[in-house]
Amino acid sequence: MQYELPEALVQVRDNLRRFVAEEIEPRAGVIEETNDIPDALLAKAAALGLFGLSIPEEYGGSGTSEVATCVALEALGHGPGGVTFYVAPSAPAAAIRFAGTEEQRRKYLPALARGDAIPAFCLTEAGAGSDAAGIKTRAVRQGDRWVINGSKLWISRARRAGVFLVSAVTDPEKRGKGGVTIFILDKRPGITVGKADRLLGVAGSGSAEVSFENCEASDADVLGTVGGGFDVLKFILGRARLWASARAVGMCSRALELSVAYADARVQFGKKIGEFQAIKLKLADMACDLYTSRLLLYRAAALFDQDLDPVQEVSMAKLFCTEAAGRAADMAVQIHGAMGLSREFQVERLYRDCRAFRIIDGTSDLQRMMIASNVQKRGIGEALAPGGLV
Numbered sequence: 001m002q003y004e005l006p007e008a009l010v011q012v013r014d015n016l017r018r019f020v021a022e023e024i025e026p027r028a029g030v031i032e033e034t035n036d037i038p039d040a041l042l043a044k045a046a047a048l049g050l051f052g053l054s055i056p057e058e059y060g061g062s063g064t065s066e067v068a069t070c071v072a073l074e075a076l077g078h079g080p081g082g083v084t085f086y087v088a089p090s091a092p093a094a095a096i097r098f099a100g101t102e103e104q105r106r107k108y109l110p111a112l113a114r115g116d117a118i119p120a121f122c123l124t125e126a127g128a129g130s131d132a133a134g135i136k137t138r139a140v141r142q143g144d145r146w147v148i149n150g151s152k153l154w155i156s157r158a159r160r161a162g163v164f165l166v167s168a169v170t171d172p173e174k175r176g177k178g179g180v181t182i183f184i185l186d187k188r189p190g191i192t193v194g195k196a197d198r199l200l201g202v203a204g205s206g207s208a209e210v211s212f213e214n215c216e217a218s219d220a221d222v223l224g225t226v227g228g229g230f231d232v233l234k235f236i237l238g239r240a241r242l243w244a245s246a247r248a249v250g251m252c253s254r255a256l257e258l259s260v261a262y263a264d265a266r267v268q269f270g271k272k273i274g275e276f277q278a279i280k281l282k283l284a285d286m287a288c289d290l291y292t293s294r295l296l297l298y299r300a301a302a303l304f305d306q307d308l309d310p311v312q313e314v315s316m317a318k319l320f321c322t323e324a325a326g327r328a329a330d331m332a333v334q335i336h337g338a339m340g341l342s343r344e345f346q347v348e349r350l351y352r353d354c355r356a357f358r359i360i361d362g363t364s365d366l367q368r369m370m371i372a373s374n375v376q377k378r379g380i381g382e383a384l385a386p387g388g389l390v
């Protein structure tokens with residue numbers, strides 16, 4: 001069993017931690033204020049190749065493995081949460097990699113890898129969140145064209161997006177599987193992006209409503225097959241859950257780092273507060289959560305790299321890592337006392353930023369439902385021990 005990161009990935013991690021400290025963190029105030037990411041920061045991230053994570057080298061990306069991608073995302077998770085919505089691999093790039101034709105890959109992936117085009121993944125609607133099969137956006141065949149109508153909510157990066165991955169019902173007789181098709185569209189007439197949502201945390205994530213009104217698409221814009229949308233979604237959501245877990249591990253790690261430092265600096269009753277057992281207990285719980293999160297995360301990432309489909313492992317990683325980040329941020333606020341509530345300090349932002357991760361890409365309870373069903377259906381031995389590891 002191999003648990004150590006190779007030296008090359010240790011360097012990637014350290015370089016990105018420096019990038020967060022030197023280039024991203026100093027801009028956190030502006031990001032909070034404007035609810036947007038400065039162009040200069042996006043340009044620096046592009047120069048470092050951060051938009052090309054997980055995109056194959058032949059299409060201009062860095063071709064990183066899932067383990068390497070998670071190392072990078074964990075490092076980026078130490079900074080403002082909203083930035084990791086842009087400077088991260090995207091679901092649309094993953095979908096094009098998985099289901100795109102050669103023409104679609106050549107058209108979109110190099111621009112996405114350079115950061116020249118920003119992609120948005122448009123699935124959620126007013127009546128369809130966890131229940132993705134409940135979408136109402138329709139793509140209707142008219143002659144040799146598709147005409148798309150509908151509205152999508154909470155779409156990250158939408159404010160800057162130039163490429164839209166949209167799920168639409170093409171066969172209303174079939175709910176979900178077989179009835180939904182994914183289209184990949186460059187910005188065109190019929191697509192309108194609303195004003196930026198103001199969310200709890202993740203400032204600058206570019207979240208907005210995206211409306212499609214008589215938006216025309218051709219067969220060349222279909223990603224995968226007509227009716228094959230749920231296969232593409234399954235691929236996207238597996239990767240998105242892994243990447244959300246990695247960002248959450250970064251947040252958990254940052255919460256512990258800030259708490260250890262503060263416990264060593266703050267003196268009450270003539271002692272550093274880190275000497276009080278009540279504080280030590282919190283630090284110990286955070287450390288165990290961080291360690292367990294990392295094991296779950298990198299185990300799931302390694303299984304993806306072996307071309308396995310670790311549905312169970314990725315749901316467990318998503319559930320545990322994002323919940324652990326929430327617990328860690330909460331304890332970090334407690335350890336910081338009133339300072340933990342001050343907008344002047346990072347721990348307050350961390351507390352807000354990490355909240356979204358228990359909701360996006362499948363809520364914690366949705367992950368619990370999938371984990372339990374899998375254990376019930378396949379039995380504990382098979383569901384929890386692929387390859388007989390455990």
Ligand SMILES: Cc1cc2nc3c(=O)[nH]c(=O)nc-3n(C[C@H](O)[C@H](O)[C@H](O)COP(=O)(O)OP(=O)(O)OC[C@H]3O[C@@H](n4cnc5c(N)ncnc54)[C@H](O)[C@@H]3O)c2cc1C
Nearest residue numbers: 121122123124129130154155156356360361362363365366
């Ligand atoms: C920061 C952020 C970014 C996002 N970015 C995107 C994006 O880029 N693209 C996109 O398409 N969407 C995006 N979303 C939307 C996100 O995917 C949805 O919010 C998520 O799927 C949950 O849907 P919902 O908010 O409608 O909650 P609901 O599905 O209405 O759930 C409400 C509550 O009911 C629970 N619940 C629902 N069904 C069940 C069940 N069967 N069993 C048990 N409990 C259940 C949920 O766990 C939750 O607690 C984003 C959301 C956020 C917060």
